[in-house]
Amino acid sequence: LIRVFISVPMLALFSFHLMFPVSFQIQVLPEGGETPIFKQFFKDWKDKDQSDGFGKVYVTERVAKIEQIEFDATKLHESPQMAAQHNMIDDGSGKVQIWRVESSGRVPVEPETYGQFYGGDCYIILYTYPKGQIIYTWQGACATKDELTASAFLTVQLDRSLNDQAVQIRVSQGKEPPHLLSLFKNKPLIVYKNGTSKKEGQKPAPPTRLFQIRRNLMSITRIAEVDVDAMSLNSNDTFVLKLPNNTGYTWMGKGANREEEQGAQYIASILKCQTARINEGQEPEEFWKLLTKAEDHPPRLYGCSNKTGRFIIEEVPGEFTQDDLAEDDVMLLDAWEQVFVWIGKDANETERQESVKSAKRYIETDPSGRDKGTPIVIVKQGHEPPTFTGWFLAWDSNKWKY
Structure with a gap:
């Protein structure tokens, strides 16, 4: 064929x-009528009205009016043409089974959490309907290579148990097709930016989080966690900003609709968050202050030492200079986009080892919701790159020449 x-x-x-x-x-x-099987052969396939990605541009007063096309899911069974046009096999009312991919194999997901996917996981979704079966393999953006490989193997294994008759569709995070979005019984799909649903691998969620709610042309809503940044906002959508005290804001873009507002209420209930509704253009000053940017985080310098007999970390107060780098210690420089571990020439082995571990813990426990994958750069005294020295006023490159 x-x-x-x-x-x-x-x-x-x-x-x-x-x-x-x-x-x-x-x-x-x-x-316009390409099937999922056809699309899977194209790495970067994009539909004309595809609503993937996270809307990284904050648009104001530029909302295009999109004519809504009447979509009757009940006619899919009798109209192959409509199924092809809307990329919908049926209305999603068949039987759904979901497993999470783990080293031990397929682990069933609790039905009450169906439709909540974590970026650090991979999931296998089996959909059974009168005319056959579909296996969706959803792969999170932060999943490990082992999990990605296992998800492919377990998909083939499941298909073989079904007499090799199922349709297999691989789905990357953020690229969910309309039919997959329709499988959760009128509930929007929620995609958490990273993390995992494995009990033993869960870490505390960031205290401040931002979720984008978007409805596609078939009135199917999906919710995706995005960067806590004003640049994530989009006038066509609705957003929920969750704050540490379980309060927050529901931000309604000028082009947002009723379904997206309902989706905002749904994610707020999942997060157990009481939100205040605000419209685009009427935001309080506090709202903008809460949406952090990288440039809003000034560099911070910490000294790491075990001179007292135990390993301690102390922040260097005020504006720091090259003289604050103690040659017999290890220093941490948080430049937001990366964390430097500066090792003085006389630092002992304990300080060297503990400082790297501390840098990892520092990033993981940062309450600002920063990227857990922030790079850690190890720098030796006398061999500092410009990306490090640029944070110090009047750096003297001859100071430590021996």
């Missing part, structure tokens, strides 16, 4: 040039 994306008059010419017999089976797909 070969799937081609050409006009009908080209079929005979196509068969001739490929040296296949004219009777060779060819499936023709109309533009």
Whole structure:
């Protein structure tokens, strides 16, 4: 079977040039009616009205009016043309089973948490309907290579147990097709930015979080956690900003709709967060202060030492200079985008080892909600790169030449 994306008059010419017999089976797909099976062969396939990504640009007063097309999911069973046009096999009312991928194999997910995916996990979703079965393999952006490999293997294993008759669809985080979004019984799909649903691997969630709520052209809503940054806002969508004290804001963009507001209420209930509704253009000053940016975080310098007999870390107060770098200690420089571990020439082995561990804990426990994958850069005294020295006023490159 070969799937081609050409006009009908080209079929005979196509068969001739490929040296296949004219009777060779060819499936023709109309533009806009490509099936998931066809799309999976294209790495960067994007639909015309696809609503993936997280809207990294804050748009104000520029909301395009999108005409809503009437979509009747009940007609999918009787209309293959509509199913193709909307990329929907059916209305999602079939049987759904979900497993999380772990080293031990497929682990069933509790049904009450169906539709909540974590970026550090991979999931296998089996959908059964009267005409067959579909296996969705959802792969989180922060999943390990072992989990990604295992998810592919376990998908094939599940398909074999179903007599190799299931349709397999691999889905990357943020690229969920409309049919997958419809499987959770009128609940929006929630995608947490990272983390895991494994009990033994869970870490405390950041105290401040931002969620984007977006409805696509088929009135299906999905919710995605995004960076806590004003640049994440988009006038076409609704956002929920959760604060540490379980309060927050529901931000309504000028192009937001009723379904997205309902989605905001749903994620607020999941987070157990009481939110105040604010409209775009009417935000209180506090709201903008809460949306952090990298430039809002000035560099911070810490000294690491075990001279007292125990390892301690103390912040250097005020503006710091090169003279604050103690040659017999290890220093941590938090430049937000990366954390430097500066090792003085006379620092002892304990200080060297503990400082690296401390840098990792420092990033993981930062209450500002920073990226847990923030790089840690180890710098030796006398060999500092410009990305380090640039944070110090009037750095003297000859100071430590021996």
